[in-house]
Amino acid sequence: MKSSFILERKPEGDAEVKALIASIIIDGTGAEPIRNGIVIIEGEKISEIGPRGEVQIPSNAKVIDLEKRTIMPGMIDAHLHLMGVRSYNPAESIIMPHDLQVLRAAEDCFKLVKAGFTTVRDCGSSIALSLKRGINEGSILGPRVYAAGRPLSQTAGHGDIHFLPREDVISHGVLLCDGPDDCRRAAREALRDGSDFIKISTSGGVGSEKDNPWEAQFTVDEIKAITYEAHNVGKRVASHAQGALGVKNAILGGVDSIEHGYFLDEECVELMLKHGVYYVPTFALIEAYKRSVQTPYDMPQWRLRKQKMCIEAMPKSLMMAYEAGVKIAAGPDYFGAPLRAHGDNADEVIAMVRYGMKPMDAIVAATRNAAECIGIEKMVGTLTPGKEADVIALDGNPLENIESVKYVAYVMKAGSTFLSP
């Protein structure tokens, strides 16, 4: 059946009531699915959920029968970048016309909703805060956006673009900072921009030329200055950390989530458990890294060399954390380039299952856990009465075939239907 994109006008006057019916409902909490279930929506919120027979359909409800499909919460991508780039050249977003960058990013927002993502966390992009504003005011279609805005990096760190003049990096929207006082200033700059959380890098990375994943970046004192400023105003800090030392420093410095964590050791896992830190393994990248060996697109040699180094370690780290019970949230770190195109973000859930996670746990990673990682679990992430009605329906049952997460037939965000079969 062909799906079509429609945008419903917001209901006026009395809240509109809808009843979604489907053969399977996965509520995002990890509980057993509901067979032959109904979700009742009043206005923007979920009012009731349960099996047919137990839940009565109100007489004024508009019934949307999704038949043999699976209903689940709108997916949440806990790590992406809305940058409007289509290339692996780290300077592309500086060279290309800014207008084109924004137009492409707006298209990416549209693709994300169509792919069933009703909320995303942007982990660093100079345009994401404006995209968020455009979506919230109704100018463009897109998911709910939580954005870091300008990321913080030490000089010569992962967020620095090593081959460009320093002034270009700063004007492009990276907050280069060194020493606790300067890090405090940079954190306050990000907060001044309106960042929803602060993104830092505490290790080198794959996409930065002159550093390496195992090298730690920022001292614990620098990290503490940043987390103090964020936590003081009720915001979180997410850290790009690939090598074990960068992971440990980040946790000891007080960050709330570890992004990537490709080279975890047992101490990293113990610290994540002890401090209740979320792990966002950006695991879909293992497939992108593997495929790039055959088809490198315009990736520079140094990137290809570092990608290869990560392939072996990534599944070991994921499984070590998973089996120990670390809270895992899904986010593929896609940014728009080939192999990492927006719209394919459910690749993360598929990759997690392919390398050993149970399908239900991978779904929870992309729903409840991702909401908790962002700190919006009271609003979205599960199909629970009182929460925003972010609901999708899939062709097929993802518990039997995880690839179903890419066959999105229906999308509702905050009670409004965006995609309908």
Ligand SMILES: [Zn+2]
């Ligand atoms: Zn990222």
